[in-house]
Amino acid sequence: MPLHVPPAPAPALRCVLAALRSPTAVHEAHTPALRKIQGPLTAELPLPVHVLDRLQASPLTTGGRPPRTRLTGWRFMIRSGDRFVSAADTRLTADGWAFSHFFEGPYVAATERALRQAESLGKNHQPRLLSVPELYMLTLWLHGAVNADASAGLPDAADLLIPLAPAPPGIAPFRPHTVSELLPVLTRRLTPPAPPAPPAVAAPAA
Structure with missing residues (x-):
């Protein structure tokens, strides 16, 4: 399978399975669909969730490293x-x-759809989730280093990002972009427009 889903920390999986077995945790959740389920439930497709920090200050557009994750x-x-x-x-x-x-x-549903889309690309990737809080945006991050530590690492310029729906206005969901293509676009979204130039002052008459 082209997607190399990284193994989650065992304690993380155990606490989710314990919550699934807890009637209190399930019935107190704000998930009507989950509360109605009578049959068995399983926890699958563990994905590390990374947050992209300081996007506005990213030097990527000038050839620097991506923002910190x-x-x-x-x-x-x-x-x-x-x-x-x-x-x-x-x-x-x-x-x-x-x-x-x-x-x-x-x-x-958007995560499931993006994972199916990623599998159809026919390339080896390690799937992660990358959140961009400044834009209320979540993407499926397809990391090229499939054996990398899933808890660390910066997006490589050639990695793919698939925006999930709902995406910010003007960003098409489910359209794959390389990091080098998408991050400069997001950075410009957060860059305030330059203030208008002051009106020219006419020289005093002689």
Whole structure:
């Protein structure tokens, strides 16, 4: 399979499985679809969630390195039968990995669609999620180094980013872009326009 899904930390998976077995965690979740499920639920397709920091200050457009990224958690797709009904997020705490919350909504279906799209590309990638908080944007990050540590690393210029729906205005969802193509576009989105030049002052009459 072209996609090399990285293994999640075992404690992260265990806390999600424990939450799935907990009637309280499931029924208190803001996920109507999850609460209605009667059959077994499984946690699949673990994806590390990275956040892109300081996009506006990125020197990428001048040939520098991309902005800093940091791992904020692992996301698991929750399957019931033949479909994904929700997702579960985990977070790293002082005591290790902990369950954060279940959720549903457009990003669940969008992630599944983008993963299928990535598989059809026929290239080897390590799938990750890359969040751009400044633009309320989430992308599927296809990292070319398939054996890399999934919790670390910067986007390589040749890596692919697939914006998930809903995407910011003017950014087409599910259209793959290389990092070198997309990050400068996003950076310009956050660059304030230059102030208008002051009106020219006419020279005093002689």
